Amino acid sequence: MLSFGHSAIVAAYVVVALGLVLLCLFSRWSWQVKTVMLGLVTAAYLAVYYSVPALLGWPTDRAVPKRFGLLAVFIQEPDKRTGEDGDVFFWATDLDPDADQRPRAYRLPYTPGLKAVMQEGQGKLRQNIPQIGEAEPDDEVHGVPSDRQQMGQKSVKIKLRDMPPAGPPSKDAGG
């Protein structure tokens, strides 16, 4: 599926390619220079084409949906030996009917509170009780981020509740 991310990158590359075509057509560079320029841009295109799929599938730390159907939880606790802060990963579908219905993986910084909420949700999922999650901006200050990568990450508060019984049975199977 062509998402905003894909189409934006494709559009940006079209702009650069257009610029290169204009340069090749209207400049007085020798053919060797033009060939090198075409080679460079083609190499850049190929590099992006092959590196983008390798970036897919990994969890994102942005844009947790306001309401989501929780599919699974994966918790990495802080490790004192390695100094890792720990993460709470979860896999969810956006319940907004206009949103992309594919499941998406999210990553939030580990906190004991979030771990407790998510573990409870995971336990209920294992009992076949579907869970609805709600994300709200967390205004509480949790201290200075220890990792510069967390600087742009907004803290969110996650609440989980049991999904009310639906009318017709869903075709989707969750694990």
Add this chain to the structure above:
Amino acid sequence: MTSWALPTFLAAFGLLVALLLNVLLFTRFAWWVKLGAIAAVALLGWTTWRAMPGLLGWPTHTDIPPRFNLNAIHVVEPDKSGANKGAIYLWVTRFATSTSGVLPRAFVLPYSPELQQKVVAAGTKLRKNLPQLGEVVMKANSRDSHGREQIDLEFYDMPDPLFPER
């Protein structure tokens, strides 16, 4: 995250910046042409930077590890109209005896009733706290509509000691 992907991406952008410098320093183009070139490359950099987070988190159809720990499944069956061809989503971590330092990754596979049966059976065992090891099996002489080799999966129960509690 695949370690070579981000450096490759940055190298590609570096190539374009080198191209831009070439245009700026070694040509006699009018100033507005050079300004346009700067704007085009800046637009590319900005768009890529903004677009990347939108790409993360979604399942990928490539590079499923040959052996993996299954974390979760999500099956979407095809509808009768044929508009939705169905899909099988897996959330997995590469095969490891400890969860330290491993990141879960989401994959999507084309729907097939046989694969659904296997995946749902593995999902049921996961819910019963029986960890599942997945293994990729290549299907002989079978390619999908994109020319990719089609794969099959086998799941095995993992012995509990492979997942020690911290």
